Amino acid sequence: MKNTFLIVCLLIAATSCKNDSKPDAPTKVEEISTPQQLAQTAGINNWNDVEEIKFTFNVDKNGTTVMSRKWKWNPNTDAVQLIAREDTVNYNRKAALDSIQISTDRGFINDVYWLLPxxxxxxxxxxxxxxxxxxxxxISKETLDKxxxxxxxxxxxTPGDAYDLYYDKDHKVREWAYRRQNDTAIGMATTFEDFKTLKGLTFATTHKTADGSTNINFTDIEITKKK
Known part of the structure; x- marks a missing residue:
């Protein structure tokens, strides 16, 4: 009987010590900015795994393709290749560029912007x-954050230019507008449609103007990951 009483006392003492211990400090959750949330929704956390990306940038006017540029880019070395009609241009963005390469690079930056805004x-x-x-x-007249x-x-x-990205509650971009030299008037606005996810990266592959006459779209997207 005495032994049983001693065990009970020890259990009570142990429980009291446990209850008296200080609770663990709450884990601090690091907040991320809206741009970071938008980029993460589009898969930027997987970008470091990319060895090479290929894509074709197309512009359709009233159902007819009026421009098509095929790109191959190694983001690690910054080597770029353009194939457009009969022309092929190879260059490295880290090197000094000649006039032809600068003109090509303008197109590259434009097309990458549409692919990965x-x-x-x-x-x-x-x-x-x-x-x-x-x-x-x-375009949609929906209420979205910007x-x-x-x-x-x-x-x-494009120094001085501004881009407005309209996104939903899931931090997915639904529309955007370009404003030249930060003018209050919109120069061009398009939708973000036909989302596709490849190797963890998510792209809007179709962008249409309000009247549907212009359709900027991507085809032949290929991603090679690092081995």
């Missing part, structure tokens, strides 16, 4: 990012 929010330097909640999207990237620096090919 969410990533450009993170990648590009010399920019200013602003946000507005509950804005009316220019993030704007303004190119404030002197570098790049």
């Amino acid at each position: 969410e990533y450009k929010l993170i990648w590009d330097q010399g920019t200013s990012i602003t946000e507005e909640k509950s804005q009316i999207a220019p 993030v704007t990237i303004l190119y404030t620096g002197d570098g790049g090919y």
Whole structure:
């Protein structure tokens, strides 16, 4: 009987010690910015695994393809290849470029911007990012949140231009608008449609204007991952 009483006392003492211990400090959750959330939704966390990406940028006017550029890019070495009609141009973006290569690179930057606009929010330097909640999207007239990237620096090919990205509650971009030299008037607005995910990267492969006459789209997207 005495032994049983001793065991019970020890159990009570142990429980009391456990209850008196301080609770673990709550884990601090690091908040991420809206641009980071948009880029992560588009798969930027998988970008470091990419060895090479190929894609074809097409512009259709009233159902007819008026431009098509086929690209191959190694983001690790920055080697780029363009195939357009009968022409093939190879260059490296880290090297000094001649006039033909500079013209080609303008097209490359434009086409990559259409393919990976969410990533450009993170990648590009010399920019200013602003946000507005509950804005009316220019095409669908839906109420969406908006993030704007303004190119404030002197570098790049479009200093002073602004891009408004309208995104939903899941941080997926649904529309965007281009404003030349940060003008209040929209120069061009398109939809984000036909999303596809390849090797963890998500792309909107179709962009249409409000009247549907212009369709900017991507075909032949291929991603080679690092071994």
